[in-house]
Amino acid sequence: MQYKMPFNYLINPGHSACAGCGEILAMRHVLQIAGRNTIIANATGCSEVTTSRFPMSSFKVPWIHANFENAQAVASGISAALRQKGMEDQVNVIAWGGDGATFDIGLGLISGSWERQENILYVCFDNEAYMNTGIQASGATPEGANTTTTPPGKKSTGDDNLKKDMPAIALAHHCVYVATATVGNIIDLQEKVKKALSMKGPKYLQILVTCVPGWYTDSKDTIKVARLAQQTGIYPIIEYVNGELTGAAKCPRPKPPIEEYLKLQGRYKHLFKSDEGKKVVAALQRIAEENVRKYGL
Amino acid sequence: MNKCIEGSHAVAETINLCRPKVIAAYPITPQTHIVEDLAKMKANGDGGYEFVRCESEFAAASIILGASASGVRVYSASSSQGLLLMTEVLFTIAGMRLPAVLTCANRAISAPINIWNDQQDAMTLRDSGWIMLFAEDNQEAVDLHIVAYKITEALRIPVMVNMDGFVLTHTFEPVDIPEQKEVDAFLPEYSPEQGQFLDINMPVSLGCFATPADYMNIREELAIDIEASKKFIKTQLGNYKKAFGRGGNALVEYYGAKNPDVIIVAMGSVVGTIKDAADELMEKKKNVGLAKIKCLRPFPKEELVKVLGKTKFAAVLDKSISLGQEGILATEVKAAAQNKLSAKIQSFVVGLGGRDITKDSIKEIFQHVQKRDSGLSFVE
Numbered sequence: 001m002q003y004k005m006p007f008n009y010l011i012n013p014g015h016s017a018c019a020g021c022g023e024i025l026a027m028r029h030v031l032q033i034a035g036r037n038t039i040i041a042n043a044t045g046c047s048e049v050t051t052s053r054f055p056m057s058s059f060k061v062p063w064i065h066a067n068f069e070n071a072q073a074v075a076s077g078i079s080a081a082l083r084q085k086g087m088e089d090q091v092n093v094i095a096w097g098g099d100g101a102t103f104d105i106g107l108g109l110i111s112g113s114w115e116r117q118e119n120i121l122y123v124c125f126d127n128e129a130y131m132n133t134g135i136q137a138s139g140a141t142p143e144g145a146n147t148t149t150t151p152p153g154k155k156s157t158g159d160d161n162l163k164k165d166m167p168a169i170a171l172a173h174h175c176v177y178v179a180t181a182t183v184g185n186i187i188d189l190q191e192k193v194k195k196a197l198s199m200k201g202p203k204y205l206q207i208l209v210t211c212v213p214g215w216y217t218d219s220k221d222t223i224k225v226a227r228l229a230q231q232t233g234i235y236p237i238i239e240y241v242n243g244e245l246t247g248a249a250k251c252p253r254p255k256p257p258i259e260e261y262l263k264l265q266g267r268y269k270h271l272f273k274s275d276e277g278k279k280v281v282a283a284l285q286r287i288a289e290e291n292v293r294k295y296g297l
Numbered sequence: 298m299n300k301c302i303e304g305s306h307a308v309a310e311t312i313n314l315c316r317p318k319v320i321a322a323y324p325i326t327p328q329t330h331i332v333e334d335l336a337k338m339k340a341n342g343d344g345g346y347e348f349v350r351c352e353s354e355f356a357a358a359s360i361i362l363g364a365s366a367s368g369v370r371v372y373s374a375s376s377s378q379g380l381l382l383m384t385e386v387l388f389t390i391a392g393m394r395l396p397a398v399l400t401c402a403n404r405a406i407s408a409p410i411n412i413w414n415d416q417q418d419a420m421t422l423r424d425s426g427w428i429m430l431f432a433e434d435n436q437e438a439v440d441l442h443i444v445a446y447k448i449t450e451a452l453r454i455p456v457m458v459n460m461d462g463f464v465l466t467h468t469f470e471p472v473d474i475p476e477q478k479e480v481d482a483f484l485p486e487y488s489p490e491q492g493q494f495l496d497i498n499m500p501v502s503l504g505c506f507a508t509p510a511d512y513m514n515i516r517e518e519l520a521i522d523i524e525a526s527k528k529f530i531k532t533q534l535g536n537y538k539k540a541f542g543r544g545g546n547a548l549v550e551y552y553g554a555k556n557p558d559v560i561i562v563a564m565g566s567v568v569g570t571i572k573d574a575a576d577e578l579m580e581k582k583k584n585v586g587l588a589k590i591k592c593l594r595p596f597p598k599e600e601l602v603k604v605l606g607k608t609k610f611a612a613v614l615d616k617s618i619s620l621g622q623e624g625i626l627a628t629e630v631k632a633a634a635q636n637k638l639s640a641k642i643q644s645f646v647v648g649l650g651g652r653d654i655t656k657d658s659i660k661e662i663f664q665h666v667q668k669r670d671s672g673l674s675f676v677e
């Protein structure tokens with residue numbers, strides 16, 4: 001089935017993403033830069049469910065979804081087939097998925113592909129939890145966040161694990177390009193996609209994407225919250241080319257305190273109601289300071 | 298060309314003759330020799346395929362999924378734990394109607410961990426939507442792989458070729474490996490239609506999610522197509538026989554006395570032992586026979602009913618078990634026979650985890666099934 005669309009996007013409107021969804025916005029911009037000569041392998045998650053309800057699809061490029069954990073390995077197969085067809089240099093192969101697909105269940109398969117140094121861009125849409133199944137914690141969930149599997153209570157302040165350092169894992173695999181971005185800075189995001197796709201080899205781009213129902217934010221704040229993640233230092237925006245740090249987004253001075261970021265999000269509300277919670281806020285502030293020091297933000 | 302080679306090597310050579318474009322696999326005994334051989338051929342410049350070495354069977358299955366969706370011929374092989382690790386992806390490959398050929402070197406499932414032959418691995422995958430063929434010997438394994446490509450690419454249903462681990466994979470037997478030009482003539486290059494694969498010139502979305510409004514119809518269509526594939530499989534087995542002079546189009550092959558009183562139903566390499574036992578019994582004027590199931594999925598009910606005919610007793614041999622029920626094939630044979638046959642049908646579980654199956658134990662089964670009891674029997 002095909003509809004005539006009034007836009008020139010490669011992801012058509014008509015998808016079922018929430019109003020203010022950061023993920024669909026990031027997807028659209030990544031694909032817009034990648035262009036028509038792109039094949040997407042999509043992991044199960046919101047990015048797939050909102051865009052591909054049979055018999056319709058939002059994608060104007062060849063697109064495949066198989067399972068939750070194997071987008072990168074499916075992309076390996078696509079890439080091997082393209083090599084056989086002599087089309088490797090004509091097509092961008094992109095695998096993408098959520099943080100759960102990336103940090104957790106798909107990590108082994110991503111690692112295998114990176115080891116093989118395959119020419120694939122992997123994009124992680126990091127909304128810091130399993131959103132499609134109703135906001136459960138993943139390895140990307142930050143300390144203190146309220147999710148349905150890390151609920152705060154008398155004996156809990158929410159998630160008590162640190163967020164996994166996925167870019168460091170990518171670097172340990174000799175990925176030629178490793179970068180983070182947020183949906184709060186589209187121009188930066190576009191530049192990074194461009195740069196990544198200009199390089200041959202394994203590439204990893206992790207984009208912080210605001211999740212309105214999962215973070216309990218207002219849909220009008222999607223961009224603002226993502227920007228504060230960068231400005232407070234809690235989500236370092238960095239870029240590595242061939243293992244060398246080539247870019248780090250500076251925090252404004254004076255730097256906004258972490259509370260400014262946390263207070264816009266219901267997932268951190270409980271932290272402000274107890275002494276234990278306030279200790280977590282302080283711990284998050286320390287993480288932000290450490291990021292500023294480590295990357296010179 | 299006639300050669301005396303290991304079963305795994307024969308399969309590897311055959312796969313190379315089929316000219317796959319992408320192979321992905323992971324080592325597991327007793328499948329390993331097949332993929333080692335394919336890696337070696339590639340390293341020596343004799344294989345024109347991409348050999349994607351990966352970190353798990355889950356990845357191997359996912360890689361051939363992606364490659365098949367890109368419109369090229371693919372291959373993988375596994376066994377036992379590896380096959381089970383692939384399970385989720387194997388269902389997806391079938392559900393997405395992607396052509397693929399996979400060899401299962403049949404092996405027992407943990408626990409206890411055991412590397413030897415039975416067929417629990419493949420039997421556990423019987424509901425996955427793959428066509429499942431079983432080889433009796435290495436020659437048949439060679440032949441079935443070539444036919445498998447023909448079937449999978451025409452019907453867009455994946456095909457698993459099963460061969461018993463060690464008993465076949467590690468056994469040196471004389472096999473006739475076809476010439477490249479013969480295989481090329483039988484199996485032309487795979488070229489799917491536009492719109493069936495990922496192509497920047499004709500963008501399609503594959504693997505969309507279906508709501509209750511559509512899911513059931515899509516599954517029903519797959520069920521109907523797999524059921525209907527019997528006819529095509531038989532035609533291709535027949536064409537293979539015409540081209541190569543071997544095999545035959547029966548999905549259930551009968552061997553034995555003209556009007557048997559008792560028949561053993563079995564699959565895979567144990568069939569050879571049963572034939573020998575049956576020969577000896579027939580020399581003593583016993584009315585015995587064998588029904589060899591060459592194709593488990595789709596299940597050849599009609600043919601089986603015809604073969605069992607007027608026999609009074611049918612002993613079904615399973616190298617696997619549905620724990621809490623009985624031998625898996627036995628249940629299937631009973632279902633096929635319902636309201637059609639009057640034979641007493643009994644389940645015999647044999648050879649689990651590589652336990653030897655002797656001619657004497659087969660003869661004992663021919664006897665046992667004619668007794669009164671009808672319960673599940675573990676043959677020691």
Ligand SMILES: Cc1ncc(C[n+]2csc(CCOP(=O)(O)OP(=O)(O)O)c2C)c(N)n1
Nearest residue numbers: 044045046068098099100101129130131132
């Ligand atoms: C093997 C397997 N386990 C669990 C699921 C259920 N599941 C589907 S999507 C999903 C969460 C996705 O989370 P994430 O990758 O972070 O993407 P998001 O929806 O947050 O964008 C889960 C748990 C599944 N489909 N497959």
Ligand SMILES: [Mg+2]
Nearest residue numbers: 098099129131
């Ligand atoms: Mg997520």
